[in-house]
Amino acid sequence: MALGEEAIVRSELRWAAVSIGVVSVIMLALIYAGLVHHINPPSNIEPIDPKTLHLSGEFTESNLGTRVSADGQVTSRIVATQFTFQPRCIVVPANQRVTLRFATPDVIHGILVTGTNVNTMIVPGYVSQVHTVFTRTGELLMPCHEYCGLGHSEMFAKLRVVPPEQFKPDAQGRVSCDAR
Amino acid sequence: MTPDEELERAMREVPRGALALAALSVGVLLVAWFLVYLLVFLPRGMVS
Numbered sequence: 001m002a003l004g005e006e007a008i009v010r011s012e013l014r015w016a017a018v019s020i021g022v023v024s025v026i027m028l029a030l031i032y033a034g035l036v037h038h039i040n041p042p043s044n045i046e047p048i049d050p051k052t053l054h055l056s057g058e059f060t061e062s063n064l065g066t067r068v069s070a071d072g073q074v075t076s077r078i079v080a081t082q083f084t085f086q087p088r089c090i091v092v093p094a095n096q097r098v099t100l101r102f103a104t105p106d107v108i109h110g111i112l113v114t115g116t117n118v119n120t121m122i123v124p125g126y127v128s129q130v131h132t133v134f135t136r137t138g139e140l141l142m143p144c145h146e147y148c149g150l151g152h153s154e155m156f157a158k159l160r161v162v163p164p165e166q167f168k169p170d171a172q173g174r175v176s177c178d179a180r
Numbered sequence: 181m182t183p184d185e186e187l188e189r190a191m192r193e194v195p196r197g198a199l200a201l202a203a204l205s206v207g208v209l210l211v212a213w214f215l216v217y218l219l220v221f222l223p224r225g226m227v228s
Contacts, residue, residue, distance in 0.1 A: 025210075130227060133226055
């Protein structure tokens with residue numbers, strides 16, 4: 001005899017339980033990653049005027065790139081614009097907490113750093129901020145991953161991760177690719 | 181065998197096969213998700 005209505009309802013209920021179980025296990029895995037490994041989506045909400053970000057404030061040309069503050073915090077400031085990053089090469093130390101800050105004066109861009117969990121949108125009017133620790137040294141590619149116009153495919157930067165002993169800030173606390 | 185009996189015979193086996201296929205698909209998907217989670221996502225380290 002074919003499955004009766006009762007048996008079909010029973011198997012559907014079992015499937016509902018399996019679905020809830022799968023979603024619960026995945027949610028628990030994500031909560032574990034967030035709490036134990038500190039892997040969380042970047043969620044900085046910080047407005048900035050895209051019309052004047054190059055004229056005053058932290059995203060002026062002279063302030064871009066990597067800088068080490070007096071308390072040892074490493075911050076890289078990068079402007080994403082059609083169709084380049086300014087600067088196109090950034091130096092950061094390995095095994096040390098680094099803050100990447102992005103802003104754009106034109107359209108929506110996005111970045112990821114290959115081989116890492118760094119991945120964020122860059123939206124006009126807001127500062128995108130990502131904290132991370134790079135564990136592998138070498139040059140990592142940082143392409144724009146949000147279609148931003150005809151030159152989108154040419155828009156990428158390089159992130160040079162150097163061993164801590166080779167990361168030497170100058171008197172102003174700045175570190176650039178040219179200095180090496 | 182009448183068409184009704186033929187349908188009855190087919191329906192006796194079909195749900196089991198469909199359930200086995202669905203279970204296998206969900207199982208493979210879950211294993212693949214955890215492989216990426218454990219071998220790619222976690223080793224790439226902290227980000228916030």
